Amino acid sequence: MKVVTGEEMKAVDRYAIEKIGIDGRILMENAGRVAAKNIMKNFGRQKVCVLIGSGNNGGDGFVIAKVLQENDYDVSVCVIPERDEIKGDAEYHMNIYLNSGFSFTQYDQDVAESADIIVDTMLGTGIKGEIRSPYKEIFGELDKMDNTIISVDLPSGVPADESPVPEHALQADYTLIIGLPKLSYYTYPARKYYGEAKVIHIGLPKKAIDETVQSNIMLWSHEDTKNHWPARVDDSHKGSHGKVGIIAGSAGMPGAAVLTTSAAVRSGAGLTQLNTHGNIFGSVVNHVPEATLFDRKDDLESFIEGKDVIAIGPGLGVNGETSRTVEYLVNEYEGTLVIDADGLTRLEQLKMQIKKRQAPVVISPHPGEMARLIDSSSGEVNKNRFRISREIAMEYGMHVVLKGPNTLVATPEGEIFINDTGNAGLAKGGSGDVLTGMIAAFLGRYDQPQQAISSAVYMHGFTADYISEAGIGVETITASDLIDNLRHTFHLIRN
Numbered sequence: 001m002k003v004v005t006g007e008e009m010k011a012v013d014r015y016a017i018e019k020i021g022i023d024g025r026i027l028m029e030n031a032g033r034v035a036a037k038n039i040m041k042n043f044g045r046q047k048v049c050v051l052i053g054s055g056n057n058g059g060d061g062f063v064i065a066k067v068l069q070e071n072d073y074d075v076s077v078c079v080i081p082e083r084d085e086i087k088g089d090a091e092y093h094m095n096i097y098l099n100s101g102f103s104f105t106q107y108d109q110d111v112a113e114s115a116d117i118i119v120d121t122m123l124g125t126g127i128k129g130e131i132r133s134p135y136k137e138i139f140g141e142l143d144k145m146d147n148t149i150i151s152v153d154l155p156s157g158v159p160a161d162e163s164p165v166p167e168h169a170l171q172a173d174y175t176l177i178i179g180l181p182k183l184s185y186y187t188y189p190a191r192k193y194y195g196e197a198k199v200i201h202i203g204l205p206k207k208a209i210d211e212t213v214q215s216n217i218m219l220w221s222h223e224d225t226k227n228h229w230p231a232r233v234d235d236s237h238k239g240s241h242g243k244v245g246i247i248a249g250s251a252g253m254p255g256a257a258v259l260t261t262s263a264a265v266r267s268g269a270g271l272t273q274l275n276t277h278g279n280i281f282g283s284v285v286n287h288v289p290e291a292t293l294f295d296r297k298d299d300l301e302s303f304i305e306g307k308d309v310i311a312i313g314p315g316l317g318v319n320g321e322t323s324r325t326v327e328y329l330v331n332e333y334e335g336t337l338v339i340d341a342d343g344l345t346r347l348e349q350l351k352m353q354i355k356k357r358q359a360p361v362v363i364s365p366h367p368g369e370m371a372r373l374i375d376s377s378s379g380e381v382n383k384n385r386f387r388i389s390r391e392i393a394m395e396y397g398m399h400v401v402l403k404g405p406n407t408l409v410a411t412p413e414g415e416i417f418i419n420d421t422g423n424a425g426l427a428k429g430g431s432g433d434v435l436t437g438m439i440a441a442f443l444g445r446y447d448q449p450q451q452a453i454s455s456a457v458y459m460h461g462f463t464a465d466y467i468s469e470a471g472i473g474v475e476t477i478t479a480s481d482l483i484d485n486l487r488h489t490f491h492l493i494r495n
């Protein structure tokens with residue numbers, strides 16, 4: 001499913017109206033009707049106050065109010081602007097609303113406060129800049145009330161794109177997003193304003209979306225993961241599922257090597273070989289007897305021989321040896337290369353060599369590692385996740401996995417696939433090592449790198465969600481729990 005900015009959403013609407021010939025007033029009728037049905041279905045018969053702004057978002061509000069009242073709901077309608085400021089499609093639906101025998105008043109705090117549910121149709125995708133009066137004062141009053149706020153399309157004041165959330169934006173409890181998910185839903189802090197969200201469909205033709213949305217930001221869904229899951233055919237042998245090499249761990253950090261390697265083994269890699277410090281062989285064998293071991297001191301050339309995928313980074317330490325090994329792999333290794341954690345330092349010096357490589361390169365930085373790569377701060381990276389991950393992916397010609405809530409996978413072609421699984425249980429040491437092992441194994445099993453990476457990221461988060469849904473507190477989820485539960489979540493996806 002495509003994810004859009006406000007401008008892109010407008011272009012879709014325009015195409016549907018001008019090129020396909022659907023009247024905008026019908027789209028608004030659909031939007032309001034579907035929103036009203038959702039409210040009736042999910043919130044039962046409660047006292048509702050619909051708050052209406054001056055744009056088309058307010059037009060949706062008149063339809064919602066009409067449908068609710070036709071179904072005998074107790075509804076009050078408060079309009080924020082003067083009546084003559086309501087124009088176009090919104091005015092059309094205001095007239096139908098009035099001609100149907102229903103009425104509205106100007107905004108009144110007491111009326112709003114007496115309702116159980118506030119339906120917020122004040123500001124939608126047309127919001128620009130800081131919130132002006134009287135909206136900011138009204139949002140302040142609503143914030144202090146204890147009724148449930150259901151926003152339509154966007155929580156009023158929250159932009160649809162990656163731009164900062166203005167002060168005073170409305171905090172919703174639920175948001176019914178119209179047509180296509182908006183980019184801000186996958187950025188922080190904007191997402192927090194949405195509360196629980198759901199996309200509602202209003203009959204926008206697929207052609208209108210395909211012809212207008214060029215930015216290629218998509219959600220990688222459960223269905224995508226399921227539909228691209230490779231079959232493990234009965235007569236396959238271990239070599240047909242990818243020979244994975246992992247360069248991880250050091251004398252002081254055996255855990256990173258164990259986690260990365262066991263995640264690869266449990267994610268279906270045919271053969272997994274770990275290149276690590278000889279001193280930690282014992283602890284690795286105890287935890288992952290399935291992996292073969294290779295001493296770091298031995299010749300790297302023989303390690304890379306015959307490997308489909310090599311992942312380097314977890315627990316290596318930032319040092320000259322790590323940098324030299326990464327450089328050697330970028331130049332000499334001809335298979336798919338995954339670079340994570342300590343392997344990511346000084347990558348900018350290898351930009352040209354990475355660009356020249358035939359086989360894919362994947363990097364999986366968290367915001368801090370990305371900040372180091374582009375000489376910026378984590379704060380800046382978090383504010384511009386989409387732009388930065390895309391720019392770096394295109395500049396280096398590699399796949400970028402920018403970790404965080406809603407991990408992004410950006411491709412060298414400039415597409416971005418958003419992940420929407422996972423929880424706070426993943427914000428812990430070791431969870432990144434597990435992801436690296438999973439990505440390496442998935443890359444060995446899939447033909448298309450992006451599908452492999454997005455599916456690995458999906459399953460990583462899906463497994464954390466699976467564990468927490470089984471009643472285990474997110475605080476207690478460990479990286480090892482993720483690995484232990486892959487057998488269950490893989491089974492769920494396959495069936």
Ligand SMILES: NC(=O)C1=CN([C@@H]2O[C@H](COP(=O)(O)OP(=O)(O)OC[C@H]3O[C@@H](n4cnc5c(N)ncnc54)[C@H](OP(=O)(O)O)[C@@H]3O)[C@@H](O)[C@H]2O)[C@@H](O)CC1
Binds near residue numbers: 028053122129130
């Ligand atoms: N046919 C369609 O297209 C369909 C559209 N649909 C619906 O339309 C919505 C988009 O409608 P829209 O473009 O009219 O924008 P919307 O947000 O309602 O209002 C803009 C108003 O807000 C005002 N305003 C702006 N910034 C402000 C600020 N900082 N502080 C205060 N005020 C500010 C601005 O004032 P102005 O700046 O022009 O003076 C203007 O009056 C979309 O979200 C969806 O719900 C659906 O029905 C499906 C069919």
Ligand SMILES: [K+]
Binds near residue numbers: 122
């Ligand atoms: K709204």
